């Protein structure tokens with residue numbers, strides 16, 4: 712299947728109806744109180760999407776912005792684990808999800824609905840997509856400057872739905888330097904292009920002598936997307952993530968964080 716937005720000027724009735732339905736869906740999912748929705752994505756799993764999302768959220772909050780995170784990884788939600796959150800999500804009288812406020816950042820995640828964090832979440836594709844859309848559109852987000860969406864890997868189901876209808880204002884890509892990760896990231900960049908979403912930049916993660924370096928730079932040139940720098944493969948990062956700590960507040964990461972924050976806040 713070719714993923715092209717339907718031409719609104721298309722002559723045939725089917726194209727026109729599909730276009731109108733898509734626009735209606737987008738309107739239904741527009742968030743009145745959220746200024747910018749930023750997706751963090753890569754087609755490849757395990758490259759650091761969640762690590763980057765949670766760390767950027769607190770870096771933005773530290774600069775005085777109102778920040779929220781939507782953990783769009785419905786069946787393997789990692790945001791609560793990365794932050795050591797044990798509180799639960801609940802629903803208000805208007806049947807809207809109320810985000811958990813963790814140190815000033817609002818969080819919505821499927822992981823906040825389970826008492827047993829190791830319980831497998833058994834959910835099929837269409838339901839997964841429904842949950843992600845509900846989390847985005849049916850949450851009482853309140854005033855938010857930046858809603859960061861931690862997207863799951865891949866280019867179908869949830870990432871496809873949220874990028875197509877979620878009114879995403881910009882995407883940050885993250886990849887490790889290995890060939891397979893670069894190839895899957897390439898696919899996710901092309902998915903973003905399909906829906907004409909502004910590309911804020913690419914970050915190389917786990918850069919260094921083990922996996923290689925400067926490969927995301929090549930990818931950024933290939934697509935004409937800003938290269939935002941690299942984050943080393945580091946034991947300190949592993950330990951911070953395992954403890955639920957935010958490592959971007961460490962001054963050693965200042966030069967890594969600055970260009971990424973600039974890409975988000977100056978778009």
Ligand SMILES: Nc1ncnc2c1ncn2[C@@H]1O[C@H](COP(=O)(O)OP(=O)(O)OP(=O)(O)O)[C@@H](O)[C@H]1O
Nearest residue numbers: 756757758759760761762917943944945948949952
């Ligand atoms: N620069 C780094 N150095 C060392 N470990 C890292 C680094 N970045 C991330 N990690 C670790 O790598 C693992 C994968 O990171 P993370 O969960 O953020 O990836 P992901 O892309 O969100 O994965 P998934 O596709 O499963 O959602 C985690 O255990 C994380 O702590």
Ligand SMILES: [Mg+2]
Nearest residue numbers: 760761784789
């Ligand atoms: Mg993740």
